[in-house]
Amino acid sequence: MKSFIILPLMIMLGIILLTGPKASADAGMTQDSLIYCSEKNISHMNPQRHPISSMASSISFAVYDRLLSIDPQTKSTRSSIGTLEKIYQNDTVYVFNIAKDISFQSNQFFTPTRKLNAEDVAFSFDRMINKDNPFYRPIEDFPYISHMDIVNNLISVKAVGPYKVEFKVKQPTNLLQPFLATDNSVILSKEYADTIIKKNLPIDTIDHYAIGSGPYQLNTFVRGRYAKLKKFYDYHGPKPQVQNLILTNSYRANKLLYKLFTGECHIISNPTASQMSFLQKVPEDFNILQKNTINGTFIIYNTKKPYLSTGALRRTLSSMFSLEELNSTVFFDQGHYIVELFDEKPANFLKIQNNSPSPATGSSSIDDVEKELLGENVSKPLVHERSDKFVNQFNEDIPEYAIPKKEIPEPGYELFAHVLTRDEYLEAYETLKQQEIEITIFQSNVISNTAHSKIAQFLKSNFEKKGIKARIKTYRTNQGQNRLKKGLFDIAIVNVYSDSESLIYQMISCRKNNRRRSSLNSNISYTGNYTGWCNDTLENMYEDLSYLDKNDPDAIRLQKYIMNILVNEMPVYPLIYNINLFVAMEYIKGLEPTPYGGVSFINAYIEKNRGTDK
Incomplete structure (x- = not known):
C-alpha cells in the first residue's frame, strides 16, 4: 500500500530536484501577497460559527480582536483588548475594561461612525444567550463552544459604561476567561449589526461579510472556496507588512502539496504523514512550523x-x-x-500480564485464542x-x-x-x-x-x-x-x-x-x-x-x-x-502559530533578496 502512495510523491520529488520549487513558486509570487491553503473549509468569515480549527484561528487573528488571549507558552489567559477589573458577588460577576481608540473596518454595506466600545463586546456574546437578540442563534450554530458548559452558565452580558462590560454567571466557574480567550471568541460590531437590520439585509450578513478590528479586512469572500483580505490601515496594533492575504482550502491532500510547488500556495496546513516523509527530503526549501494543538x-x-x-x-x-x-x-x-x-x-x-500481549494473527477459534493469550497456564487471569x-x-x-x-x-x-478473568475474556470473545x-x-x-x-x-x-x-x-x-x-x-x-x-x-x-x-x-x-x-x-x-x-x-x-x-x-x-503543522516556502518569514492551531500573519514578510541558487 505504501508504494502506491509514495511513488507519485517520488516522481514529484524528482521534478523538484531538477527544477526547484522556487522557480514555479516565483512565477505567481508578488512581494505584497501571501496565499495560505488549509485542509479546513471556509464556511463563514465569523470564527464564532466555526469549530476550533486552523482556518477559524487564522481568520480570527487576521480579521478580528478578542477580549482576552491565550499565552502560547503557559496556556494561561492574558489581556487582549480587555483587562479584568474585578470579580465580585461570590465570583459570579466579572467586569472588564475595554481598550479605547480601536477602529472597525468597513465594507459595501457599512462605514463605522464610532470606535469599538463595550456595546460591541456585549453584543458579540449576547447573541449566544439572548433569544430576543435579532442575531441570536441556537448553541448548535456555534460549534466551538459545543463542548463547553460556560454558555449555559451565562445569565447576561451587558455594557455598564462606555468602556466597561459585565458578565454575570449562575455559578462560580473557572471557564469564563478561557472561553473569552478562545480564538473563536471574536468581537463583532453592534453598529454593523444595527445597520444590517436597518437596511433589511439577511441576518447571516454579519457572519459572511466580516467586519472586525484586526490587521486585515475582508475584500472578497466566496463561501466554501476562498477569502481575499487586504491590509487594514487603521489597525490599532503593529501594521502588517504583507498587503494582501488569500485564505483558501483544498479538498485533496495531494493537490494541497502540488499547489505549494506550483506557487498557488505559499503556506499549507497539516500535510499528511506520507507528505511529511517527502518534504523532509528537501528541507532547505521549506519552513516547517509546529502549532500549539x-x-x-x-x-x-x-x-x-x-x-x-x-x-x-x-x-x-x-x-x-x-x-x-x-x-x-x-x-x-x-x-x-x-x-x-x-x-x-x-x-x-x-x-x-503474561508472555503474549495480544492474540496472534490468524486465530479464529476460542481454543486457539485462549491458548495464545494464556500460554500453558490456562487458569492464569488476564490483567492489563x-x-x-x-x-x-x-x-x-x-x-x-x-x-x-x-x-x-x-x-x-x-x-x-x-x-479480566479467563471466563470473562472467553465469554466476551x-x-x-x-x-x-x-x-x-x-x-x-x-x-x-x-x-x-x-x-x-x-x-x-x-x-x-x-x-x-x-x-x-x-x-x-x-x-x-x-x-x-x-x-x-x-x-x-x-x-x-x-x-x-x-x-x-x-x-x-x-x-x-x-x-x-x-x-x-x-x-x-x-x-x-x-x-x-x-x-x-x-x-x-x-x-x-x-x-x-x-x-x-x-x-x-x-x-x-x-x-x-x-x-x-x-x-x-x-x-x-x-x-498540527504548517509548511511555508523558505522565503516566507515571520509566521507565528496561534494558540488554537492557526497561523498569525501580523509579522509575516516575504524575503526580497532570496535568489534562486542554493
Whole structure:
C-alpha cells in the first residue's frame, strides 16, 4: 500500500530536484501577497460559527480582536483588548475594561461612525444567550463552544459604561476567561449589526461579510472556496507588512502539496504523514512550523449496544489489533501514540500480564485464542498492566481539594487493574464472534478522512483474522452526526482537534448540555460524548484537575487515576495523534502559530533578496 502512495510523491520529488520549487513558486509570487491553503473549509468569515480549527484561528487573528488571549507558552489567559477589573458577588460577576481608540473596518454595506466600545463586546456574546437578540442563534450554530458548559452558565452580558462590560454567571466557574480567550471568541460590531437590520439585509450578513478590528479586512469572500483580505490601515496594533492575504482550502491532500510547488500556495496546513516523509527530503526549501494543538484519532464505542456494553467486551475487541502496527501501516511511523501524552507506553496500555500481549494473527477459534493469550497456564487471569508507583502514592500527599467529591473505593488493586478473568475474556470473545461489527467513518473533504478509511480497513482486517465479522459504513457528515446522536452505530473513528489537557474529556463528559449540544462539524472535529458512558467520579476528577497546573505532582496522579479508570472501562480507545503543522516556502518569514492551531500573519514578510541558487 505504501508504494502506491509514495511513488507519485517520488516522481514529484524528482521534478523538484531538477527544477526547484522556487522557480514555479516565483512565477505567481508578488512581494505584497501571501496565499495560505488549509485542509479546513471556509464556511463563514465569523470564527464564532466555526469549530476550533486552523482556518477559524487564522481568520480570527487576521480579521478580528478578542477580549482576552491565550499565552502560547503557559496556556494561561492574558489581556487582549480587555483587562479584568474585578470579580465580585461570590465570583459570579466579572467586569472588564475595554481598550479605547480601536477602529472597525468597513465594507459595501457599512462605514463605522464610532470606535469599538463595550456595546460591541456585549453584543458579540449576547447573541449566544439572548433569544430576543435579532442575531441570536441556537448553541448548535456555534460549534466551538459545543463542548463547553460556560454558555449555559451565562445569565447576561451587558455594557455598564462606555468602556466597561459585565458578565454575570449562575455559578462560580473557572471557564469564563478561557472561553473569552478562545480564538473563536471574536468581537463583532453592534453598529454593523444595527445597520444590517436597518437596511433589511439577511441576518447571516454579519457572519459572511466580516467586519472586525484586526490587521486585515475582508475584500472578497466566496463561501466554501476562498477569502481575499487586504491590509487594514487603521489597525490599532503593529501594521502588517504583507498587503494582501488569500485564505483558501483544498479538498485533496495531494493537490494541497502540488499547489505549494506550483506557487498557488505559499503556506499549507497539516500535510499528511506520507507528505511529511517527502518534504523532509528537501528541507532547505521549506519552513516547517509546529502549532500549539494536536489532532488525535480515537475509536469510540457505543456502550448501549449489548455486545459492547461492558468493559470486558470493549477491552477484548480492542486487543485484536496492535497500535504499533497501525502506526506503521497507516501513518508511516510518523504518528505519535496518544497514551504517551499521559506517560503510558503503547504496549502497556492494553498489556496482559503474561508472555503474549495480544492474540496472534490468524486465530479464529476460542481454543486457539485462549491458548495464545494464556500460554500453558490456562487458569492464569488476564490483567492489563497497572502503574504500581501511582497506586502506592496516590493518597500519600494529595491535597484535600483534589480528592474526588463522590465516595469511591480506596484506590487499590481492584480499582486500577480490574482482573479480566479467563471466563470473562472467553465469554466476551464468544459474544463478539456472534456479531458483525459496523465501523463508522465520515465522508469529508478533509485530509484526515483518507487516514480514517485506512484505519477502518486495518481494523476490519484484524477483526476478521480473529474470527470477528466486520463491515465499514461511510456516512455524510450530517447523516453520521445524527446517527451518533441516536446511538445508531457500533464503533466510530473520530478526530479530536484540541490541546492534550482536554483531548479525552470532551468525549466522556457527563454534562447533559455537552451531549445534547455537541455536534460533529464539517471537518470531523469530535466535541461530544456519544458513547452512552460517563462516570461521576471521573467528572469530579476532571473538575479538580482543572484547578491544578499540569506539571503539579497532584495533577499527574489524578491524570494517572483517570487513565486507569478509562483502561478498565474503555468507552473510547486512543489511537494516534499528530502535531498540527504548517509548511511555508523558505522565503516566507515571520509566521507565528496561534494558540488554537492557526497561523498569525501580523509579522509575516516575504524575503526580497532570496535568489534562486542554493
